[in-house]
Amino acid sequence: MNPKIWLSSPHMGGTEQHYIKEAFDTNWIAPLGPNVTGFENDLQKYLNEEVHVACLSSGTAAIHLALVQLGVGLNDEVICQSMTFSASANPIKYQGATPVFIDSEKESWNMCPIHLERAIKDRIKKGTKPKAIIVVHLYGMPAKMDEIKAISKEYNIPLVEDAAEALGSTYKGRKCGTFGDFSILSFNGNKIITTSGGGAMVCNTKDKKDNTIFLATQARDQAPHYEHSQVGYNYRMSNVSAGIGRGQMEVLDKHVNLRREMNAFYKTIFKDIEGVTVLGESNTEVFSNHWLSCILINERAPFTREALYDNMLLANIETRPLWKPMHLQPVFQEAPYYGANISETLFNTGLCLPSGSNLVHDDLNRITKVINRLIQG
Numbered sequence: 001m002n003p004k005i006w007l008s009s010p011h012m013g014g015t016e017q018h019y020i021k022e023a024f025d026t027n028w029i030a031p032l033g034p035n036v037t038g039f040e041n042d043l044q045k046y047l048n049e050e051v052h053v054a055c056l057s058s059g060t061a062a063i064h065l066a067l068v069q070l071g072v073g074l075n076d077e078v079i080c081q082s083m084t085f086s087a088s089a090n091p092i093k094y095q096g097a098t099p100v101f102i103d104s105e106k107e108s109w110n111m112c113p114i115h116l117e118r119a120i121k122d123r124i125k126k127g128t129k130p131k132a133i134i135v136v137h138l139y140g141m142p143a144k145m146d147e148i149k150a151i152s153k154e155y156n157i158p159l160v161e162d163a164a165e166a167l168g169s170t171y172k173g174r175k176c177g178t179f180g181d182f183s184i185l186s187f188n189g190n191k192i193i194t195t196s197g198g199g200a201m202v203c204n205t206k207d208k209k210d211n212t213i214f215l216a217t218q219a220r221d222q223a224p225h226y227e228h229s230q231v232g233y234n235y236r237m238s239n240v241s242a243g244i245g246r247g248q249m250e251v252l253d254k255h256v257n258l259r260r261e262m263n264a265f266y267k268t269i270f271k272d273i274e275g276v277t278v279l280g281e282s283n284t285e286v287f288s289n290h291w292l293s294c295i296l297i298n299e300r301a302p303f304t305r306e307a308l309y310d311n312m313l314l315a316n317i318e319t320r321p322l323w324k325p326m327h328l329q330p331v332f333q334e335a336p337y338y339g340a341n342i343s344e345t346l347f348n349t350g351l352c353l354p355s356g357s358n359l360v361h362d363d364l365n366r367i368t369k370v371i372n373r374l375i376q377g
């Protein structure tokens, strides 16, 4: 059996162990320490805006602390993109609030500004103004940020930007992860860079960063003993994980380019194939890290999505249907939804293909062989 080709697997650059060794040598194994500060500084420099970064234990923890700081509580409503990973929406439930899901638009597959505004008006009419809007840059493709930011501003509803999949992507030259009232990143094992597990909150003020760290470290008030006047969390990143992150930052741009080459590879393979389209940038104002390359397969294609999935599986190559929209998930079946079945159609016809920055020539040959065999029938 050939070795497994994954959708997206960790890709070390080589210097990660140097930072970890330093942590061991200086006995900074306990949480916090110089790697955490170093990684936060690296991220701030990379994002290239007036941002303040707090490293946390996961992207999910970052979304949770964003909602906590926005005052989301029992019976509140929070607007969320429907087509996303469940981690975007679960923290709404942690706070006892209700998600209101919004359909995708066809260009970026992200939150549709038209349905967003329709939902806000309708929720206000029904008597509950949503407390926050969670927008996602799915698969690294930037959402329509001008339109969404304008709506957030007009209705005065704060924006949480889930950039878990979009580190290295830009919208009109500005880095994804710098658009929200709170923005979040993930360094989970399958993301564009990894710390084995981890995330970050990107804040637009130092106060928000300080408060994020306060909440993430059990909300200890100033006192010689342990004094608490708020509920705290144990969400800070460890100094060992942050060491991996520092090494990964050295290869981030290189890995973004390699993922973009994977996308170009699929565009070439499917160039003349009717009924198959590769998700790509719809205009020159967006730049995607192409975290995952995805295709849509319609009935004119020479093969079905299921056939492609099955044949890849037989060749020990991982593929996966697109994210199943949250409004179709049993766990969220009670939640309101505003849309026109775009995300359903995407889910029913889309497939994610192996996209890692560590795929080699031999891997690409194996992928090409399976696809060509199907094309030739």
Ligand SMILES: *Cc1c(COP(=O)(O)O)cnc(C)c1O
Residues within 6 Å of the ligand: 057, 058, 059, 060, 061, 084, 085, 087, 088, 136, 162, 164, 165, 185, 186, 187, 188, 198, 199
């Ligand atoms: C991975 C991911 C998250 C959660 O990040 P973790 O670090 O795994 O908690 C949130 N949103 C999206 C869109 C993701 O892909």
